[in-house]
Amino acid sequence: RNVMAKSKFEYVRDFEADDTCLAHCWVVVRLDGRNFHRFAEKHNFTKPNDSRALDLMTRCAQTVMTELEDIVMAYGQSDEYSFVFKRKSNWFRRRASKFMTNAASQFASSYVFYWKDYFKDQDLLYPPAFDGRVVVYPSNQTIKDYLSWRQADCHVNNLYNTVFWMLIQRSKLTPAQAQERLRGTLAADKNEILFSEYNINYNNEPPMFRKGTVLIWKKMRKIKPLRSEIICPKASEKLDFLPKCSYKSIKEIKSKEIKPPGETEGKQVEVTRIRTKPVALHCDIIGDTFWKEHPEILE
Numbered sequence: 001r002n003v004m005a006k007s008k009f010e011y012v013r014d015f016e017a018d019d020t021c022l023a024h025c026w027v028v029v030r031l032d033g034r035n036f037h038r039f040a041e042k043h044n045f046t047k048p049n050d051s052r053a054l055d056l057m058t059r060c061a062q063t064v065m066t067e068l069e070d071i072v073m074a075y076g077q078s079d080e081y082s083f084v085f086k087r088k089s090n091w092f093r094r095r096a097s098k099f100m101t102n103a104a105s106q107f108a109s110s111y112v113f114y115w116k117d118y119f120k121d122q123d124l125l126y127p128p129a130f131d132g133r134v135v136v137y138p139s140n141q142t143i144k145d146y147l148s149w150r151q152a153d154c155h156v157n158n159l160y161n162t163v164f165w166m167l168i169q170r171s172k173l174t175p176a177q178a179q180e181r182l183r184g185t186l187a188a189d190k191n192e193i194l195f196s197e198y199n200i201n202y203n204n205e206p207p208m209f210r211k212g213t214v215l216i217w218k219k220m221r222k223i224k225p226l227r228s229e230i231i232c233p234k235a236s237e238k239l240d241f242l243p244k245c246s247y248k249s250i251k252e253i254k255s256k257e258i259k260p261p262g263e264t265e266g267k268q269v270e271v272t273r274i275r276t277k278p279v280a281l282h283c284d285i286i287g288d289t290f291w292k293e294h295p296e297i298l299e
């Protein structure tokens with residue numbers, strides 16, 4: 001690139017390994033929190049599921065999708081998130097280390113940056129870290145099976161953890177006793193314990209806990225309050241009080257609550273530009289329905 005780089009030392013570049021991801025394949029980066037069992041304890045996470053922590057993870061994943069190139073979707077649960085890069089991506093000439101390290105560092109810095117938005121009464125006690133790996137999937141079937149595998153993992157762990165923590169929190173068992181009680185039990189047995197002992201229908205547990213979080217790109221319209229409604233601040237005042245812009249889906253705008261410009265009663269809102277944003281869903285991605293509803297993802 002410059003004259004200085006062309007030195008007699010330049011040959012050491014040839015020691016760099018080629019980690020180009022195979023052409024035309026789906027590239028997945030999976031990040032996982034390092035030692036989050038301890039991190040959850042130290043930061044008083046609610047057991048078995050801390051919604052603040054899950055929401056923060058999703059905020060970080062949305063940042064990764066927005067800041068990096070070519071991510072078509074993401075799936076997250078517990079302390080992990082998987083990012084799927086489009087088949088034809090040529091970002092960093094498909095070098096695995098670039099995909100992985102950009103994702104991991106963007107995610108980790110976002111986790112710290114947004115911490116206070118989610119944990120208002122809990123200080124961040126030490127800097128968290130995330131490991132990363134890259135896996136290349138050669139077909140639509142294998143990438144779908146990869147995502148199904150992660151969602152099945154979410155289900156199995158969450159069913160176990162839901163009963164495990166009920167036994168501890170409600171029946172006052174020790175962790176060792178709860179573990180012993182659950183040894184060798186099948187899914188049906190766990191559902192039965194939840195229902196008969198705690199009157200819990202597992203299927204009514206929050207979808208975010210049962211299904212994890214799917215992030216896909218959706219076209220959103222940016223809704224901005226009318227300029228005339230905003231009181232002009234003094235130059236010395238901070239602009240913090242200004243109402244934040246909110247995003248509403250096109251579908252929502254078309255529905256009766258929010259009307260597009262022109263039809264707006266009382267001039268409540270002004271619709272500005274359309275933006276594509278990563279939107280969170282907590283739906284099943286194991287069956288065909290999701291893929292039939294979103295054929296563009298694996299185009």
Ligand code: ATP
Nearest residue numbers: 033034035036037040045048049050053054078079
């Ligand atoms: P490693 O460094 O090998 O990944 P780990 O302690 O992070 O070790 P994991 O298998 O990744 O082990 O499990 C993550 C752990 O973090 C879970 O078992 C759980 O205890 C905790 N955890 C993560 N997210 C949450 C959450 N939202 N609510 C409650 N606990 C959580």
Ligand code: ATP
Nearest residue numbers: 001002005067068069091092093098099101102105
């Ligand atoms: P890439 O994402 O490809 O690495 P880049 O913009 O980071 O793009 P680099 O070749 O890594 O490109 O160069 C880093 C640039 O950051 C430098 O060219 C310089 O402009 C700026 N920079 C980094 N550190 C300093 C510093 N301490 N003081 C001033 N400028 C700096």
Ligand code: MG
Nearest residue numbers: 001002005098
């Ligand atoms: Mg540099």
Ligand code: MG
Nearest residue numbers: 032033034035
């Ligand atoms: Mg692990």
Ligand code: MG
Nearest residue numbers: 032033034036
């Ligand atoms: Mg972990």
Ligand code: MG
Nearest residue numbers: 032078079080
């Ligand atoms: Mg994990």
Ligand code: MG
Nearest residue numbers: 098101102105
């Ligand atoms: Mg640089």
